Amino acid sequence: MFQEGRIKSYITERGFGFISIQGESKDLFFHIKDFPNQSVEPKIGENLKFRIVEDNGKLKADQIVRLDLKQNIAALEAHPQQSSYRNKSTSPRFNERSPKGSIFKIVGLIIIAILAVMVYYKYQDYRQVQQLKAQQLMQQQAQIVEQQRKALGDLPDRVLSEQGQRHLDNTSSQLSRVEVINGAANTQAQVTTAQFSCDGREHCSQMYSYEEAVFFIKNCPNTKMDGDHDGIPCEDQFGRH
Structure with missing residues (x-):
């Protein structure tokens, strides 16, 4: 039977942490290898769904489902165009009016002008x-x-x-x-x-x-x-x- 809990702690260097379960006084151990998506690092406070299994005489979380990550993916799939537009509009590289973009453009024009004068002389x-x-x-x-x-x-x-x-x-x-x-x-x-x-x-x-x-x-x-x-x-x- 699946239960739900929230990540209480996680040690990045060692790849494991503990889950707090409502109504339980003892935290449950988990390891990063049991996560379905290991490329996204677990975050403290993240909601999980899992099964409790025994491993070498100790209880741990298994078949972990990342509820928060799953909800974010579902939202992106429901509104892909809106999400893509938001990323482009907020990304500095697509913002033509950003100060950095204006500076680069001015510097480029100055360099072109200097080269033109040098060639003329x-x-x-x-x-x-x-x-x-x-x-x-x-x-x-x-x-x-x-x-x-x-x-x-x-x-x-x-x-x-x-x-x-x-x-x-x-x-x-x-x-x-x-x-x-x-x-x-x-x-x-x-x-x-x-x-x-x-x-x-x-x-x-x-x-x-x-x-x-x-x-x-x-x-x-x-x-x-x-x-x-x-x-x-x-x-x-x-x-x-």
Whole structure:
């Protein structure tokens, strides 16, 4: 026959406790292994239904039914949608207006903004480096063309023999290649000049190349880059003495 009682004490570390039964002066022993649901720890004051059996000469509770736990499960089964809604509405993780959620959102936006600024400045630095490299390459090409012109312009006049004729033919071929290089350099200079425009800059410190400075003093008003008026701007900055 089943009886009812209430948990009076429970020792978690040892897994047993005692049940007080109304009308009985002696408490009844129970062990956690006799509970149907051992994952939920017994609580003091919890109502139980059980049978009293003898084990090794001592009485204990057996076939334990957890009345309070059974009632809670029945209530959840009767109103599953209401219970689910209550858990979601009261849970902090679903509360979009909680202070923690707002803080995380603000911190995330700040981090995204910082990363965007860093990427922008990195891109600007990259563009400046590429522009400087292009200007240096054009200057080097101009110097090479000038050196080749000087070397080929110093050829002596002499009577052409058969060997001299071959030498002249080779020289003509070299001159043709120089003209091609010179034409490419002029084309590049025209393209570069087309990229310049009068935008209000007046000083040498604002120039990125000698060609740009020459363009400004020839085409833009109020420039202050040719103090001696010799047509060579920014001599010290670009080594044009």
